Amino acid sequence: MAGDGDLLRLVGTLDAACKEAGFFYVRGHGIPESMIAEVRDVTRRFFDLPLEDKRKIRLTPHTGYRGYQRLGENITKGKIDMQEAIDCYAHIEPGKYGDLGKHLEGPNLWPDYPSNFKVLLENYASLLRDLSRKIMRGIALALGAPSDAFEGGTAGDPFWYLRLIGYPVSADIPEEQRTDTGCGVHTDYGLLTLVNQDDDICALEVRNLSGEWIQAKPIPGTFVCNIGDMLEVWSNGIYQPTLHRVFNNSLRYRVSVAFFYESNFDAGVEPAEFCLEKTGGVAKYEKVVYGEHLVKKVLNNFVL
Numbered sequence: 001m002a003g004d005g006d007l008l009r010l011v012g013t014l015d016a017a018c019k020e021a022g023f024f025y026v027r028g029h030g031i032p033e034s035m036i037a038e039v040r041d042v043t044r045r046f047f048d049l050p051l052e053d054k055r056k057i058r059l060t061p062h063t064g065y066r067g068y069q070r071l072g073e074n075i076t077k078g079k080i081d082m083q084e085a086i087d088c089y090a091h092i093e094p095g096k097y098g099d100l101g102k103h104l105e106g107p108n109l110w111p112d113y114p115s116n117f118k119v120l121l122e123n124y125a126s127l128l129r130d131l132s133r134k135i136m137r138g139i140a141l142a143l144g145a146p147s148d149a150f151e152g153g154t155a156g157d158p159f160w161y162l163r164l165i166g167y168p169v170s171a172d173i174p175e176e177q178r179t180d181t182g183c184g185v186h187t188d189y190g191l192l193t194l195v196n197q198d199d200d201i202c203a204l205e206v207r208n209l210s211g212e213w214i215q216a217k218p219i220p221g222t223f224v225c226n227i228g229d230m231l232e233v234w235s236n237g238i239y240q241p242t243l244h245r246v247f248n249n250s251l252r253y254r255v256s257v258a259f260f261y262e263s264n265f266d267a268g269v270e271p272a273e274f275c276l277e278k279t280g281g282v283a284k285y286e287k288v289v290y291g292e293h294l295v296k297k298v299l300n301n302f303v304l
């Protein structure tokens with residue numbers, strides 16, 4: 001930041017975006033464009049493999065819900081999503097979060113092919129974690145809190161989550177398996193999501209606070225950002241999590257890689273003082289333990 005004026009302007013822009021639309025694009029983030037493209041490229045090459053190869057790293061309750069999910073295994077509100085995916089999470093020291101944490105314990109499952117997959121994705125997750133932390137500093141300021149409000153017990157040890165997703169072309173899905181939705185309407189669970197999507201396909205739709213569905217058109221070199229459930233609680237509703245959904249109506253296979261920046265697994269998230277002051281002093285939300293919120297969602301997301 002060149003000076004306080006620039007910082008104030010940026011924080012004001014962020015505040016307006018979070019209040020009015022609940023989503024925004026991030027550019028000038030310092031993550032090389034070549035890396036952003038390569039992450040999608042290795043993801044596409046993995047999904048191109050025969051199913052039996054992909055199933056070598058398949059997700060089950062015994063892998064800590066980490067790994068590959070084939071088409072038909074993901075559901076949103078009980079309806080099958082037309083997607084395949086790989087889920088990876090931050091490491092959990094065995095036993096650290098007791099029985100709740102057990103559900104998500106285990107190493108991330110990386111494919112052997114493409115050969116640079118693991119190194120690239122681990123590196124990417126670490127850069128996106130640092131970037132998200134910076135954006136959260138801006139969001140803290142936008143809410144009138146100190147810039148480090150999300151450090152420490154709230155999100156100093158963020159339980160990040162990386163989801164690599166492929167949305168097949170409708171015509172390639174057997175009719176008896178087909179639904180019309182790539183991903184059903186939902187909000188994300190944590191603080192902030194950064195989506196790296198294919199440059200040439202419009203498929204992600206975000207609902208603004210006026211109830212309109214806005215296409216989050218790809219802008220090369222940017223991330224689409226949206227806020228999640230924990231920010232709603234923390235801000236006492238000043239910011240609302242953005243409802244969104246995905247339809248791949250294009251004639252091309254679509255890849256997106258979503259990075260979820262979340263609270264600490266064991267964080268008890270509740271309306272912050274700074275936000276209570278601005279909202280009449282009454283808490284509109286009860287305390288939510290982030291890990292409980294997450295595990296409840298994860299246990300209901302799959303038909304395996």
Ligand SMILES: N=C(N)NCCCC[C@H](N)C(=O)O
Pocket residue numbers: 074075076077163183186187188189260297301
């Ligand atoms: N925020 C996350 N993790 N997004 C991935 C899940 C997409 C919605 C999920 N099937 C559900 O029903 O919640």
Ligand SMILES: O=C(O)CCC(=O)C(=O)O
Pocket residue numbers: 163165183188195197203204244245246256257258
């Ligand atoms: O594919 C996308 O653009 C977004 C996916 C998404 O919303 C999610 O997985 O939570």
Ligand SMILES: [Fe+2]
Pocket residue numbers: 186187188193244
């Ligand atoms: Fe989402």
